[in-house]
Amino acid sequence: MELLTLFFIVLIAAGLGLLIQWLPMRHQPMPTYPQRAPFLGGGLPETHAWNRYHVRYYPMTLLLIAFEMEMMFMYPWAVVFVEQGMKAVMEMGMFLAILSVGIVYGWREGVFKWQ
Amino acid sequence: MIVSELILPVLLVTFVLVLGAYLVAVLDEAIAGALGMPRATSVWTAPLTQGAWLLTQQANATEAPDWRAWRLAPALYLALAAIGLAVVPFSPTLIPTDLVTSVVLWGSVEALATVVIFLHGWSANTLLALIGAYRYVALGLSYILISMFVLIGVALPAESLQFSQVVASQEGLWNVIRQPLGLPLFLIVGLGMTFWGPLNLADSRDLAGGTASAVSGPPRLVWNLARAAMLVAFSGAAASAFLGGWLGPWLPGPVWMLLKMLAVLAVLLLIGRLVPRVQPERCVTLMWVVFLPLSFVDLIWAGVEALL
Numbered sequence: 001m002e003l004l005t006l007f008f009i010v011l012i013a014a015g016l017g018l019l020i021q022w023l024p025m026r027h028q029p030m031p032t033y034p035q036r037a038p039f040l041g042g043g044l045p046e047t048h049a050w051n052r053y054h055v056r057y058y059p060m061t062l063l064l065i066a067f068e069m070e071m072m073f074m075y076p077w078a079v080v081f082v083e084q085g086m087k088a089v090m091e092m093g094m095f096l097a098i099l100s101v102g103i104v105y106g107w108r109e110g111v112f113k114w115q
Numbered sequence: 116m117i118v119s120e121l122i123l124p125v126l127l128v129t130f131v132l133v134l135g136a137y138l139v140a141v142l143d144e145a146i147a148g149a150l151g152m153p154r155a156t157s158v159w160t161a162p163l164t165q166g167a168w169l170l171t172q173q174a175n176a177t178e179a180p181d182w183r184a185w186r187l188a189p190a191l192y193l194a195l196a197a198i199g200l201a202v203v204p205f206s207p208t209l210i211p212t213d214l215v216t217s218v219v220l221w222g223s224v225e226a227l228a229t230v231v232i233f234l235h236g237w238s239a240n241t242l243l244a245l246i247g248a249y250r251y252v253a254l255g256l257s258y259i260l261i262s263m264f265v266l267i268g269v270a271l272p273a274e275s276l277q278f279s280q281v282v283a284s285q286e287g288l289w290n291v292i293r294q295p296l297g298l299p300l301f302l303i304v305g306l307g308m309t310f311w312g313p314l315n316l317a318d319s320r321d322l323a324g325g326t327a328s329a330v331s332g333p334p335r336l337v338w339n340l341a342r343a344a345m346l347v348a349f350s351g352a353a354a355s356a357f358l359g360g361w362l363g364p365w366l367p368g369p370v371w372m373l374l375k376m377l378a379v380l381a382v383l384l385l386i387g388r389l390v391p392r393v394q395p396e397r398c399v400t401l402m403w404v405v406f407l408p409l410s411f412v413d414l415i416w417a418g419v420e421a422l423l
Binding site: 001002003004005006008009010012013014015016017018020021023024025028030031033035036037038039040041045048049050053055057060061063064067068071074075078079080081082083085086088089092093096100103106107112113114 | 120121124125128129132170171173174175176177178179186187189190191192193194196197198201211212213214216219222237239240241242243244245249252253256257259260263267270271272274275276323328329332333334336337340341395396399400403404407408411414415418419421422
């Protein structure tokens with residue numbers, strides 16, 4: 001039942017967002033083409049903006065994946081933490097320490113810089 | 116049963132989101148006025164005037180946008196804000212949807228927000244919007260881990276991933292005192308999720324408006340509304356994770372909850388007006404090298420505290 005309620009909330013919010021856009025725009029004419037040119041401070045575009053864009057931070061995204069996998073273990077860990085006690089602290093401490101070495105290594109390699 | 120489990124939650128979420136978004140605009144206007152920035156004649160009507168103007172303004176278009184994604188992104192962002200608020204408990208009994216895994220759901224809202232904001236910038240097919248979108252992804256991938264560790268920290272003493280249990284576990288002492296690093300770190304996440312103030316990398320002025328640079332009229336209205344609504348949803352999560360949610364003397368629970376949400380909003384909007392924008396180039400290093408280790412400290416602190 002909770003999931004059904006949540007589904008309705010999503011549906012209504014997204015529907016509202018689309019309705020507020022669609023209702024007033026139904027009868028609006030499209031802007032003319034000169035007006036539709038992308039804003040480039042007066043310059044004209046030579047290609048699509050989507051053409052090529054070098055994402056400079058992709059090694060950082062790989063580091064993120066390591067931590068995201070760790071989060072999967074962490075959710076069930078959080079629930080049993082108090083009954084497991086010190087053992088749980090040690091286990092996650094070791095895991096985090098290993099991943100932290102990854103951050104330090106990435107930092108040294110300049111993973112967090114955009115250059 | 117239908118009324119109490121379906122209609123009431125939907126109405127509650129819609130009401131709080133709309134009213135909250137309006138109050139965000141009013142508060143922001145009032146803070147700007149108090150800080151000596153040009154102000155409207157009345158802070159109470161200014162957001163409504165602005166909204167009505169956007170509603171009747173002609174919507175801009177670019178030459179070859181991805182139409183469906185462009186119109187869908189603001190609506191999806193609004194829907195994410197609604198999901199976020201739906202798991203926030205207003206009292207032990209008044210919870211729109213009391214999922215057992217609501218903390219996990221909140222985490223997924225944060226992750227999907229990054230996707231939706233990127234979609235908004237990408238679909239316009241304009242250079243400045245695209246740069247804003249890529250910048251935002253760098254920020255989004257950096258703050259999400261901080262948020263996860265901080266939220267796991269509040270789940271430890273509660274022994275549950277349910278926001279209502281998290282609030283109940285703060286009966287003796289609120290998490291804001293028990294885990295002093297938690298709330299400041301979580302506020303950074305809130306500014307990141309809504310790209311507000313110092314963390315406004317997506318829609319910043321130096322990109323002529325970033326992902327929203329080519330958006331006007333009704334789509335702009337929905338986008339602004341969704342941003343404010345996301346701030347409201349975040350304040351709900353922050354209030355229940357750190358400020359004890361409905362707990363408090365004399366007043367009824369939901370009133371306490373709304374007061375705490377307003378307090379969080381006021382702090383966020385004040386930061387937004389006072390702190391300058393961080394450099395996007397430095398932001399990633401700052402998040403990974405300073406704030407992420409601090410969130411590890413917060414987690415270990417929370418863990419040791421929960422065992423004592």
